[in-house]
Amino acid sequence: MPKIGMEPIRRKALINAAIEAIHARGSFEVTMSEIARQAGVSAALAHHYFGSKDQLIVATMRHLLSELSVEIVAALRSSQTPRERLSGIIRANFGSDQFRPATISAWLTFYVKAQSMADARRVLSVYAKRLRSNLQHALTQLTDRENAQHIAEGTAALIDGLYLRHALLDSDPDRAAAIRLTEDYIDAQLTAGGNK
Amino acid sequence: MPKIGMEPIRRKALINAAIEAIHARGSFEVTMSEIARQAGVSAALAHHYFGSKDQLIVATMRHLLSELSVEIVAALRSSQTPRERLSGIIRANFGSDQFRPATISAWLTFYVKAQSMADARRVLSVYAKRLRSNLQHALTQLTDRENAQHIAEGTAALIDGLYLRHALLDSDPDRAAAIRLTEDYIDAQLTAGGNK
């Protein structure tokens, strides 16, 4: 086994382990040891690669966010019309990689962590802004600016709310229902606000 | 200073202190000592009255929930029509006591705590069900059952999502905007779904 190039492998393994461990524990009450055990390495190694628990957490958030980003970008690329782009964003947010128990737990704990940790807050703010900006951009082409802002805010809240409510459910999240609810919201708001 | 009948006073003080301390800290990483100090008593006394940190947490959740309940009940009582009842529920959820930074922080951390603590989960589930049931009951009188269910679910998610997104904001939450967004959602959905 080559002893070279282990770093990216370990980092990825630890980040995935963090997500699973957070879910298993239900919150950030996970210890570094648990995460390391889940990844099959020693706690010391996790420190070696990430420097501290907080930094591992931020790296995990960034990872989740960038995964989501990739899917959103892909969805936007394959869309032709503004309305299709909206649907793409929604589908990406409720994608099977994102909208599953472990990821939902992780997101939720990140929101809490963001309350007390500047780094985490910054990362989440970036996500929140980007989501709104993506939605707004597409919506501006469908209705007036003020209405677009309004609907973007609502859509973002709806997405986050659906995540939150699903954190409480024991059953597997119903992606189709979540998508339908969000799509309906946009449709109804566009109709009510008057299309361009 | 009276030395008798202190228990209810202390319990209330500790619960309020817990909410404030959770907000100040940003999460449940508050210590019992911090909560006790905030309440002006010793940590030992907090244990004396609540038994454990977890039980103090659950008591705090229950308190927040019952406060909300009282406001919702009041709002429902003073409403004449189903549509007014919906507005009442929404206003209660975004009431000035509820929709403020400290309470928002507390709610968020409760959701996380519910992931790992059976008692907390139970309490929150009760709240989630009651909210949906209240919404649904009013909605059923305005549109067909299936649509009512759908809108109730969306409204609940929207409310929770607005809380979640405001947890990230430094500025004071805009109650009026949150209410308008939710009301608009209901109106548009009812219009789209066809009134009774």
Add this chain to the structure above:
Amino acid sequence: MPKIGMEPIRRKALINAAIEAIHARGSFEVTMSEIARQAGVSAALAHHYFGSKDQLIVATMRHLLSELSVEIVAALRSSQTPRERLSGIIRANFGSDQFRPATISAWLTFYVKAQSMADARRVLSVYAKRLRSNLQHALTQLTDRENAQHIAEGTAALIDGLYLRHALLDSDPDRAAAIRLTEDYIDAQLTAGGNK
């Protein structure tokens, strides 16, 4: 209810409660509150009457010892011959008030407490010496001094050992068997050592 003369009643109740609580807990891991609750009074009152937990413990030991003393004295009084006196001492030690689970537990914990508490040690030493002296006195009339000493030591050890071993048993102690064993020991030793 007269408010006078409560002291002896409370003291006795607390001492009995201590014995029961020690047994229930299995050791001195009893708290003052538990003892007080068992006695139906507040922990503060226990302090009022005994000054400290340690003093309550010593008082409880003294009580147990004096109960035993009374029974031994009575047994000695009603005995005619030295051999009868020996039997009386044995019967008293395995009397139904002494040789029962709660008392056995209490004795055992007292022995441990005596290791670290001068007062307790003194009290127990007095008991140990008195028991040996009583035995020796009767034995000296039945065999030579050296043999008497020997047998007294053995009898005392046997009695204590039987208590100790019964502390481990779940079943009710078999008083008759314990008495027989001890009597047999004395008989056999007297026969072997040669009677006077």
Add this chain to the structure above:
Amino acid sequence: MPKIGMEPIRRKALINAAIEAIHARGSFEVTMSEIARQAGVSAALAHHYFGSKDQLIVATMRHLLSELSVEIVAALRSSQTPRERLSGIIRANFGSDQFRPATISAWLTFYVKAQSMADARRVLSVYAKRLRSNLQHALTQLTDRENAQHIAEGTAALIDGLYLRHALLDSDPDRAAAIRLTEDYIDAQLTAGGNK
């Protein structure tokens, strides 16, 4: 200083430290810190290796018991006749490693701990049964079954009782006297009961 394979060394050191600390304190009122300090390590390390104070206690009991077992087995091996085997068991029980103040203190506290701790109780019960079974086995070859049982019970009680009484003594225990007393008991009982 080798930095690997420390675990067994630390475990042993901590167990020995526990015995000494228990003796120094006189009871289980020892703290983990005291034990750890005695072993020259941090309290955290003791927890790391044993999980909890209770588990360290049980490990210490097991250690004492297995040491005794080894000595008993050796004594039994080097004996030819049943009577010699009895002497071997007795000598092992009053061996210089066993019958010394620190070990006596430890045993006594174990008996108390066994009252409230299931694990400890189980361990001690095993010891009690094994001692009786060893004695009985040898005795059955020297007298009838019923008498053998009787004497075995008495011998075991005598041994435990001698330990108990020596817990109260400040002077060093007199091993020879304890052995003589126990041997005399067996001899006299065998004579009285009739040899096979």
Add this chain to the structure above:
DNA sequence: AATGAATGAGTTTTCATTCAT
């Protein structure tokens, strides 16, 4: 690259004890 060893700093929790009423 990787880990077992080790700990300091902190957290919850327990309890005997005091005191005002």
Add this chain to the structure above:
DNA sequence: GATGAATGAAAACTCATTCAT
């Protein structure tokens, strides 16, 4: 005579983190 209120002090336990190998 009696107690609820209150706490200081100390205990067990946890965990991120460091370090030598």
